Amino acid sequence: MNFKPFVSSLLAGLLLVATAARADEIPVAVAANFTAPFNKIAAEFEKETGHKVVSSFGSTGKFYAQIKNGAPFEILLAADDETPAKLIKEGAGVAGSQYSYAIGKLVLWSAKPAVVDAKGEVLKGGGFDHIALANPKLAPYGAAAMETMKAMGVLDSLTPKFVTAETIAQAYQFVSSGNSLLGFVALSQVLKDGQIAGSAWVVPANLYTPIRQDAVLLTPGNGKAGAAALLKYLQGAKAQAVIRSFGYEIAL
Template structure:
């Protein structure tokens, strides 16, 4: 009997430990700008394997997600494509004070999937030998705002209005070009860069002085312990290496 009692107590202890371990796992709901979605998914996969937590990722335009958060969308963390929306959420009381940080610095490129179509100085924009130019909506997406600034700096914004097709976000703008619906696109460098492989098609790496810095910030929206652990992981050396390899500069 003492042996049976000890065995039952041991089994009960194991069950308690298992239930505690299972209970410790949590779900984290994250909103992320389209340009960073693939990179965040790669980071989330590693975090899930290490922590046991589950990350649910919602992708979209930064401006649209900002509006959703203000209207009660149940996100724990917001990874924006700019610094303005996280700052607004913090000042408006929708984010945890002091949780905002810059996780990446974005780059804009002019890209075509066709080889030798885009020259190294973007002269193709001036010669007009294209039907449509894709870009993200400047009102919703920071990369769209940067694209507008580039065209304005080149004196082409008004001239190209009838050729511009606007995606709701940078992901949609990229799809317009990738599918062939537009010959050219002002897209994120991270969308076309392949680590260790040649970039498909042709592109112009747009000088940074033609558009405002794309400082991508994240902010916590709820005081979740699991979300804090995820944010800490994003700031780790391992995650920062993934971000850099995906085509972003680091702050």
């Protein structure tokens, strides 16, 4: 009797059990602008490691409040560098774990062609009723939008037209649905295969504080193999290629 197929099958089964036993479930809080690239990265990470990523997407400001109130996230992928540093200082983040995983880019965007010009002069013309942006108190992209309008000298005139979203994802929805003719969103939300549908102005980086998006290991994830593996994977070549493909820059 040939026992080789049986032994091979048994070994394969034991290997699967051992892998499952080592696999972690990793709760991750992810800035809304990073939704699409992170979903892609997480899927590949799960295939390669067997770990399970449980993602929550939202505003960095709200995640900060949830983490301080005991939310069991193991990793925060913030839309700024200030929140991770604050969490470390307050004992909710692990010292030495913070690093910049991406540098975001702000875009003035309309789902309709020929609305937004290549220099953002539409903001000075004012031929629109509403302009969407994320809440600047909660979302760094909203704060960057405010800085941009102030630098251009149009903040006061445009303030009455604001449609303020809770997150950058909601700001995108306001514009894509047509509820707002134009709005400030993240380049990653509108860049598809190197092209932007509709019309857009990629805001020059000198008009707002650089959007350094930092990752941090939170105290519930300290010592967890899965959380450590995911943070390492995000710094690898495969993940960084995905990040760049969505229009982000990589911090050197």
